[in-house]
Amino acid sequence: MISREPKASAFSAPPTGRLAPSPTGAQHVGNARTYLIAWLAARQASGRVVLRIEDIDSPRVKAGAFEQTCEDLRWLGLDWDEGPIIQTQRLPFHQAAFERLRSQELVYPCTCTRGDIERAASAPHLDHEGPRYPGTCAHRRVADAALMGVRPAWRFHIPADTPSFHDAFLGAQHLDLHAVGGDFVVWKFADTPAYQLAVVVDDAAQGVTQVIRGDDLVTSTPRQLLLYSALSLQPPSFCHVPLVVGPDGRRLAKRHGDTRLSALREQGVRPEALLGLLAWSCGWLRAVEPISARELLPLFRLDTIPRQPFVLEPALLRGIGYSG
Numbered sequence: 001m002i003s004r005e006p007k008a009s010a011f012s013a014p015p016t017g018r019l020a021p022s023p024t025g026a027q028h029v030g031n032a033r034t035y036l037i038a039w040l041a042a043r044q045a046s047g048r049v050v051l052r053i054e055d056i057d058s059p060r061v062k063a064g065a066f067e068q069t070c071e072d073l074r075w076l077g078l079d080w081d082e083g084p085i086i087q088t089q090r091l092p093f094h095q096a097a098f099e100r101l102r103s104q105e106l107v108y109p110c111t112c113t114r115g116d117i118e119r120a121a122s123a124p125h126l127d128h129e130g131p132r133y134p135g136t137c138a139h140r141r142v143a144d145a146a147l148m149g150v151r152p153a154w155r156f157h158i159p160a161d162t163p164s165f166h167d168a169f170l171g172a173q174h175l176d177l178h179a180v181g182g183d184f185v186v187w188k189f190a191d192t193p194a195y196q197l198a199v200v201v202d203d204a205a206q207g208v209t210q211v212i213r214g215d216d217l218v219t220s221t222p223r224q225l226l227l228y229s230a231l232s233l234q235p236p237s238f239c240h241v242p243l244v245v246g247p248d249g250r251r252l253a254k255r256h257g258d259t260r261l262s263a264l265r266e267q268g269v270r271p272e273a274l275l276g277l278l279a280w281s282c283g284w285l286r287a288v289e290p291i292s293a294r295e296l297l298p299l300f301r302l303d304t305i306p307r308q309p310f311v312l313e314p315a316l317l318r319g320i321g322y323s324g
């Protein structure tokens with residue numbers, strides 16, 4: 001079993017955390033909880049916070065979402081020391097990393113469509129993962145791309161053994177990437193970087209040492225650790241926290257009513273009221289009461305956060321003055 005944990009230092013420097021929203025839609029209460037945890041973890045340790053706007057998924061980017069995201073974070077009282085850094089403005093750096101992977105024959109050109117993969121799937125899969133890639137194009141070499149006549153996507157060859165890692169919230173983790181997704185895309189048909197490659201390149205370049213995000217991204221971590229190793233980059237520490245879900249147990253969506261932060265503001269909900277609800281959900285307050293982000297700094301603890309998702313009942317939002 002391969003271990004890809006960050007190297008310990010005799011003198012631990014303050015961490016550099018990051019907030020990395022995607023402008024593909026409005027930020028909601030679930031996003032706010034994860035951002036709050038990430039911000040508090042960095043600030044309580046006298047660390048820095050980087051704000052990066054992850055807009056590489058360009059077909060889904062919504063006009064005005066970037067500006068609204070910054071307004072949402074300021075409303076919550078979450079500041080940052082660097083940024084906002086726009087991910088699509090860093091494409092030359094992503095391209096350079098991709099060429100390095102190509103030069104090592106760590107990737108191969110793939111012409112399979114999503115439909116091809118779904119038709120070949122023979123095992124159940126996680127909804128957000130998609131079916132496992134069956135390896136149809138894995139025999140190809142980098143040079144084969146010049147003979148195809150079409151622009152391919154590029155997949156990373158997963159080695160026989162996939163990395164284990166220690167998660168600051170979940171503990172020891174080991175996922176078999178051959179069973180979960182298979183060889184993954186690092187460069188898309190549109191000739192743009194995929195999420196896994198872009199986030200590794202950007203976190204390393206921006207000195208991020210602490211990544212705190214939702215536990216729906218646990219399966220991304222071993223993939224990113226493989227890329228850190230292939231590119232000779234030092235990985236950060238990882239921490240995956242439970243999501244906020246609706247009463248039906250599914251992640252927040254329109255079917256659960258309007259939980260956008262902008263909608264809360266429009267109804268006059270104070271940020272301290274929402275922060276009090278989120279702090280209570282994390283075990284930092286015994287009851288829901290107004291509190292600012294700065295006032296939460298001495299109360300922040302990872303080990304009090306419940307292991308299960310936080311169920312956002314409509315009554316909880318009504319309790320802070322929001323009808324949805």
